[in-house]
Amino acid sequence: MTATPNASEQSPLALMCGGGSLPLAVADHVSARGRRVILFPLVGAAEPESFGQHKQHWLYMGQVGKFLKLARAEGCRDLVFIGSLTRPSVWKVRPDFHVLSALPRVYAAFRGGDNHLLTSIGGWMEEHGFRLLGAHEVAPEILMPEGQLGRVAVNEAARADIALGLDYLHTAGRFDIGQAVVVADKHIIAVEAAEGTDAMLARIAELRRNGRIHAASGKGVLIKAAKPNQDHRFDLPSIGPRTVECVAAAGLAGMAVTAGQAIVAEPEQLVLAADRAGIFVAGVKP
Amino acid sequence: MTATPNASEQSPLALMCGGGSLPLAVADHVSARGRRVILFPLVGAAEPESFGQHKQHWLYMGQVGKFLKLARAEGCRDLVFIGSLTRPSVWKVRPDFHVLSALPRVYAAFRGGDNHLLTSIGGWMEEHGFRLLGAHEVAPEILMPEGQLGRVAVNEAARADIALGLDYLHTAGRFDIGQAVVVADKHIIAVEAAEGTDAMLARIAELRRNGRIHAASGKGVLIKAAKPNQDHRFDLPSIGPRTVECVAAAGLAGMAVTAGQAIVAEPEQLVLAADRAGIFVAGVKP
Numbered sequence: 352m353t354a355t356p357n358a359s360e361q362s363p364l365a366l367m368c369g370g371g372s373l374p375l376a377v378a379d380h381v382s383a384r385g386r387r388v389i390l391f392p393l394v395g396a397a398e399p400e401s402f403g404q405h406k407q408h409w410l411y412m413g414q415v416g417k418f419l420k421l422a423r424a425e426g427c428r429d430l431v432f433i434g435s436l437t438r439p440s441v442w443k444v445r446p447d448f449h450v451l452s453a454l455p456r457v458y459a460a461f462r463g464g465d466n467h468l469l470t471s472i473g474g475w476m477e478e479h480g481f482r483l484l485g486a487h488e489v490a491p492e493i494l495m496p497e498g499q500l501g502r503v504a505v506n507e508a509a510r511a512d513i514a515l516g517l518d519y520l521h522t523a524g525r526f527d528i529g530q531a532v533v534v535a536d537k538h539i540i541a542v543e544a545a546e547g548t549d550a551m552l553a554r555i556a557e558l559r560r561n562g563r564i565h566a567a568s569g570k571g572v573l574i575k576a577a578k579p580n581q582d583h584r585f586d587l588p589s590i591g592p593r594t595v596e597c598v599a600a601a602g603l604a605g606m607a608v609t610a611g612q613a614i615v616a617e618p619e620q621l622v623l624a625a626d627r628a629g630i631f632v633a634g635v636k637p
Numbered sequence: 638m639t640a641t642p643n644a645s646e647q648s649p650l651a652l653m654c655g656g657g658s659l660p661l662a663v664a665d666h667v668s669a670r671g672r673r674v675i676l677f678p679l680v681g682a683a684e685p686e687s688f689g690q691h692k693q694h695w696l697y698m699g700q701v702g703k704f705l706k707l708a709r710a711e712g713c714r715d716l717v718f719i720g721s722l723t724r725p726s727v728w729k730v731r732p733d734f735h736v737l738s739a740l741p742r743v744y745a746a747f748r749g750g751d752n753h754l755l756t757s758i759g760g761w762m763e764e765h766g767f768r769l770l771g772a773h774e775v776a777p778e779i780l781m782p783e784g785q786l787g788r789v790a791v792n793e794a795a796r797a798d799i800a801l802g803l804d805y806l807h808t809a810g811r812f813d814i815g816q817a818v819v820v821a822d823k824h825i826i827a828v829e830a831a832e833g834t835d836a837m838l839a840r841i842a843e844l845r846r847n848g849r850i851h852a853a854s855g856k857g858v859l860i861k862a863a864k865p866n867q868d869h870r871f872d873l874p875s876i877g878p879r880t881v882e883c884v885a886a887a888g889l890a891g892m893a894v895t896a897g898q899a900i901v902a903e904p905e906q907l908v909l910a911a912d913r914a915g916i917f918v919a920g921v922k923p
């Protein structure tokens with residue numbers, strides 16, 4: 352857990368916003384701490400109705416020159432990326448001249464996978480004089496705490512599954528693949544790569560139906576962890592109420608997430624959903 | 638590649654048969670080498686019309702006592718397991734007294750994952766005086782050779798993807814998960830666990846449709862390898878014409894399989910399918 356940076360706290364914070372509820376949550380937390388935020392929601396990713404009271408400039412993916420001009424005019428020096436970019440609509444790119452002039456570099460950034468892509472874009476912004484921060488650095492309230500969320504505790508069988516899952520994620524981390532696995536009866540039954548956590552969990556229900564998983568319903572754990580070499584400013588794993596629903600639909604006992612290295616979206620809704628479904632949500636040591 | 642064992646070659650070979658075309662291929666190869674085979678097809682897994690000319694005793698999963706009695710009466714001393722057990726119908730078990738008397742042991746065997754399960758059953762058969770062999774030991778014709786099958790060659794981009802896939806499979810091998818990954822543009826986009834290779838490949842097509850994979854169609858490789866600590870007598874990875882179809886439907890450039898450590902079902906059909914689809918099939922050093 353990093354302390355809130357002080358260097359340029361007097362400047363308004365530029366918040367580049369993707370989809371989901373996290374951008375507004377971060378904007379509200381930062382505002383509550385007394386710092387102004389300027390939102391730059393991305394068309395096709397961010398929800399138009401989400402950001403009512405905050406100042407906002409909407410951008411298409413690729414409008415880097417426009418962003419640099421607006422953010423400088425607002426006096427921003429710090430920049431945070433937050434929210435999901437998983438919808439196809441966000442990839443209707445409108446590259447402006449600034450991007451076109453750097454095309455070989457943009458192309459190189461794309462070739463190395465998501466983690467590499469974000470690191471490259473981040474480095475690029477820093478060359479333009481912005482300081483790139485993680486959302487958890489400006490709003491540590493969004494981080495997963497250690498211990499139990501909600502009223503269901505981790506059971507003994509799940510403990511062994513969690514240890515195995517973390518062992519795997521640490522071992523496979525250098526390959527820049529997914530950040531999540533499902534383990535049941537000390538056996539890894541699903542590994543996340545490009546499909547994302549929700550799609551991986553949907554497959555578990557399917558595997559139970561067609562008899563390829565023998566573990567009883569109510570057994571098994573989703574384990575999520577940050578990648579070892581991941582730049583935590585861009586790409587911490589995150590959970591939310593929807594993750595709880597997917598875990599319940601997959602017939603698992605619960606989920607374990609690395610404390611201090613994962614983001615919780617809509618924590619109140621998440622706890623309500625977990626208690627209702629009878630599943631545990633545990634923050635574990637990375 | 639193991640030499641064909643000689644110790645009890647005069648005895649007929651007991652072949653426990655699951656689904657797919659491999660059981661008949663192995664039976665034919667062994668017969669062609671002048672050794673008698675007695676088939677024990679499993680109800681719900683093996684196809685009833687598959688084994689015309691060979692002597693056969695059909696069994697339900699769990700009829701261990703019946704198998705031991707019949708195989709001994711036939712004079713068998715060597716036993717091979719071959720074919721898939723993935724259909725739910727095969728798990729309609731009919732445990733006979735022999736299995737029931739060993740239930741705690743059967744239960745323990747089931748808890749550790751597929752690899753552990755088969756190793757346990759194998760050890761059990763050996764205690765009853767049978768020698769357990771791999772299908773590739775009695776019919777080395779079924780092994781994947783090194784080099785190219787069909788007329789499409791591996792391209793330069795695919796070579797880097799194959800190296801990365803093999804590196805991952807060796808690294809993750811100790812976790813007894815899947816034996817396959819899909820790599821595109823030097824990025825792992827899918828990892829196989831309990832779902833099996835065909836289901837993993839079906840997901841690639843879906844990921845392309847919903848925009849979560851940016852690699853162009855015609856790029857990317859399926860890589861399959863035997864697990865490092867795997868008992869090769871039970872669980873070598875296998876490919877066949879159906880794998881080729883799934884690779885083509887996923888929009889990949891081809892597949893690489895560890896030579897001498899993977900089984901090829903219906904090689905003629907596989908080559909026809911690969912040439913028709915324009916994809917490469919390569920046997921690579923493990």
